[in-house]
Amino acid sequence: MSIQANLESVKKSFVNPDCALIAVSKTKPLEDLREAYAAGIRDFGENKVQEIQAKQPEMPADTHWHMIGHLQSNKIKYIAPFVHLIHGVDSFKLLKEIDKVGKKINRAIPVLLQMHIAMEESKFGFDRAELEEMLTSAEFTNLTHVKIEGLMGMATFTENQEQIRQEFRGLKQLFDELKSRNLPDFMKMTELSMGMSGDYQIAQEEGSTMVRIGSAIFGARNYSQG
Ligand SMILES: *Cc1c(COP(=O)(O)O)cnc(C)c1O
Numbered sequence: 001m002s003i004q005a006n007l008e009s010v011k012k013s014f015v016n017p018d019c020a021l022i023a024v025s026k027t028k029p030l031e032d033l034r035e036a037y038a039a040g041i042r043d044f045g046e047n048k049v050q051e052i053q054a055k056q057p058e059m060p061a062d063t064h065w066h067m068i069g070h071l072q073s074n075k076i077k078y079i080a081p082f083v084h085l086i087h088g089v090d091s092f093k094l095l096k097e098i099d100k101v102g103k104k105i106n107r108a109i110p111v112l113l114q115m116h117i118a119m120e121e122s123k124f125g126f127d128r129a130e131l132e133e134m135l136t137s138a139e140f141t142n143l144t145h146v147k148i149e150g151l152m153g154m155a156t157f158t159e160n161q162e163q164i165r166q167e168f169r170g171l172k173q174l175f176d177e178l179k180s181r182n183l184p185d186f187m188k189m190t191e192l193s194m195g196m197s198g199d200y201q202i203a204q205e206e207g208s209t210m211v212r213i214g215s216a217i218f219g220a221r222n223y224s225q226g
Contacts, residue, residue, distance in 0.1 A: 003032060003036050003039065003217060003218060004035065004036075006217045006218070006219075007039050007217055010213060010217060013201065014200075014201075015201050015205050016205075019195075019204050019208055019209060019210065019211055020191075020210040021041070021043065021211060022044065022045045022066050022068070022193075022212045022213070023036050023041045023043065023044050023045065023213065023217050024046075024047075024068065024196075024212050024213060024214030024217075025045065025046060025214070026045070026046050026047045026051065026069075027051075027222060030058050030059070032218050033055065033059060034059070036217065036218075037059065037060065037063065043066060043084070044063060044066065045066040045067075045068040045087075046066070046067065046069070047067070047068050047069025049067070049072075049075040049078050049079055052065055052078075052083075053079070056082060064084035064085075065079070065082060065083050065084050066083075066084055066085050066086075066087060066212070067083055067085070067087065067088065068088060068152075068212055069088055070090070070124055071086060071088055071089070071094065073093070073094060073097040076097055076098055077101050077104075080101045080102065080105055080107065080109055083109065085111065085149065085191075086098065086109065086110070086111045086112070087112045087114065087152040087193050087212070088124065088152065089111045089112060089113050089114055090113075090114040090116075090124040090125045090126060091126070091130075092130070092134040092137075092139075092140070095111065095113075095143070095146060096139070096143070098111060098145075099143045099145045101145075102144075102145025103144060103145045106145075107145065108145050108146060108186065109145060109146050109147065110146075110147045111146055111147065111148055111149065112148070112149060112152040113126060113131070113148060113151050113152070114126065114151075114152045114153065114154075115127075115131070115171055115174065116153075117153040117154070117155065117170060118156040118157075118167060119158075120156055125153065125154075128174070143186060144186070146186060147186055147188075148186060148187040148188070149188055149189075149191045150175065150190055150191030150192050150193065150209070151171060151174065151175050151178075151189070151192055151193070152194065153171040153193075154196070155168060155194070164199050165205075168195075168199075168202060171192070171194060171206075172207040175189055175192050175207070176189075191210055192209045193209070193210045193211075193212065194208045194211070195211035195212065196213060197217075200213060
């Protein structure tokens with residue numbers, strides 16, 4: 001199937017038609033991104049800074065770049081001026097580094113906090129205790145050049161749909177709980193980034209506001225390239 005046909009079938013299967021779609025184009029060539037763009041996609045997800053840097057100048061200016069992978073501190077500066085949203089902020093240390101870069105270029109950089117919701121140790125993210133520790137620290141309230149827009153999480157890679165659902169549900173509960181708290185001005189709980197090709201319908205049923213979909217749109221990736 002063509003990318004356009006894949007996009008149509010993905011969108012038709014949305015449980016929540018208002019949920020934002022981020023087309024995850026990592027490892028895919030520019031021609032694939034252009035085809036998705038022509039089909040109306042403006043939001044693209046990549047997990048390597050180098051790849052965003054290479055693709056960004058080649059795509060129209062209204063393309064939104066989402067950094068969905070693990071971000072290293074020393075690479076923040078390469079995407080800081082234009083990145084639309086950094087989904088994978090998984091430590092206070094990284095958040096502070098982003099704030100520092102933001103200050104330098106005078107831009108409040110939009111981010112999501114990545115929570116560790118999966119059984120697998122391999123996945124990145126804050127646990128609840130780390131999050132609380134950060135939120136209650138004086139250093140946190142002194143941040144000036146980040147905009148925390150919500151949370152992101154990845155479910156366990158499993159066939160067990162009920163487990164995936166429970167993990168997403170837990171993240172949504174945390175999201176709602178945070179929303180009801182007195183948060184600093186730079187932190188708003190508006191976006192909940194959860195759901196990929198294999199589990200986006202469950203994620204939408206559990207309250208996702210943005211899904212990150214790659215293979216269901218662009219086809220399988222060559223995994224030697226991540
Ligand atoms: C690769 C990736 C996706 C998309 O995965 P698919 O299963 O191809 O839809 C979503 N989120 C993150 C963080 C990823 O790294």
